[in-house]
Amino acid sequence: MDFLHKNFVYRTISFDAFVQRASEEKHANYFISEDEKYYLRSLGDDPRKDIADIKEQFPVLAEDIRVPEFFEKEQFFSSVFRISSRGVQLWTHYDVMDNLLIQVTGKKRVVLYSPRDATYLYLTGDKSEVLDIDNPDLSRYPEFQKAVRYECHLCPGDVLFIPALWFHNTVAVEFGVGVNVFWKNLPSEVYDRTDTYGNKDPTAATRAMQIIDRALKALEELPEEYRDFYARRIVLRIQSKAYRTNLE
Template identity: 25%
Template sequence: MNSVLAIITVTCFVTIAKANTDVLQIPPNGLGAKGKQINITTLLEWPTTESFMTDYAKPARPFIVRNAAKDWKASLKWTDEYLMSIDEGMKEKVTVEQAKKEDRNNPAEELSLHEFVRGYQEKDWYMVERVPMFLRQDIVMPPLFQCPLIANLLLEQMMWFSNGGTKSVLHFDSMDNIHCLITGRKLFVLIDPKNKVEIDQPQGSYSSVDVDNVDYSKHPDLLNLEYHMAYLSAGDCMYLPYHWYHQVRAADRNIGVNIWWNHFSMMTMDYSSCEDVPQQHHKTMDQFQFQGTDKLLQHEEAIKSHFRMLTGQGGTPLTYDRLLFMFLGDEEHRPGMKDGEDSLKTLFQSF
């Protein structure tokens, strides 16, 4: 009898221990564990356009808005059952990564949205895809984009969907970003770009560092930094400034939506005519046009700034051929991009 009780006790202990293991908890040697951790600014409502530009965008200060998306139709409706009930989901193709710990060398798979929803709870699948057109009416665009001038700067939007446990690489984006969490929890570990972080995979703007077990002999630049921590719960949105390094961990059934826009065009525009639109009149994502990230190739200062982030990283000189690969991909995937190649060559020669 005592043996039976002992087995039951041990089993219960192991079960409770597993239940209390939070996938958002950074491992002892993980990225962000060794250094000063700083929680980023938290707001209870979106700042006005003037405040956003003056207090956050221009000084490049990230912030969280609690419950900003909690009343979106997406937050209220996007259960697996609802997504499976939409007929368009049978044909809508989505990109699915095959491992929860990001490895950009692993090939992705293309499935229908319905195939993904049927299988993601049992597999290490991670959907990373533009928001399907038939779901965009469920997403209210943040107040900043209700101004037509700023809406014209929109580049891309993405949907991130898993059953939790995903871990991204450490990377940066050459665009400003707002990320809203529909379900689940996320931790963004951020590093101010004022710190020099080695990006040894410049073609993808990311580091090959193991985010769960940092080898500080290879990555001394990551020791004793200030790490800005952003914990998001369902309904929260975060502003992630241009070029901030970040690594992301997700927990629970997890759906996030992010919006990228042109940083440099926003920094140089006159936004004084932008008026703050009452919340009840905010437009949804389906009413906006996204120009695509290729639009950045038309902005000289954006390209030069990206060069500066990458020049000399990893001890490898930034050659013109490497530059073409970073921006335009392999030669076989560049049909009709002669103008883009000529523009990059001219800019490269100016450095």
């Protein structure tokens, strides 16, 4: 899926028809083309307000899944169905909460990048613009080659822990059913209360970004040479004050 050129559309379809179509390669019934692919990321009852919880939206199917006890009940945030046709690739992105990705059926390739490699990923918000991570256009994204790639394949029954802020990119190697479970690994007041997807930046981070935007606007008042000089000073200040230096 390409979020830059939006090569996908949202459609409503009954769950059984969805599973049927996602699991077949050619469709007798389809929206756009007979070999179109399908991806479900389940939502809350009211997607604008409610948080996805398979126990609420799919109570019978939810019985089949035992979520490993990695967190206290109060930290639970959401549980989300991820059902995908073979071949669907989800762009590289991060979420702001810890996450268990549970593979129920089918195989999935997952590639991860450390949050410390954020500088090499050409981010637009929480997503990397480098869509083709296997054959990246290095003339356009030269820094991408510095990002260290961690790769694994999930088979039925495998559970992958994806820590908050770790970038991940998934490819369904086969039609597959997965569930991911997010939980609040930080105190609950850190998170944005309007977040229903587990991917809105913590409010302090959003404030910090807004302040940076204001700083950039202020620099625009200066001639280019001065703007460049003070931009470098700001970067140095951020590096010396906020970067973690004792990195292992």
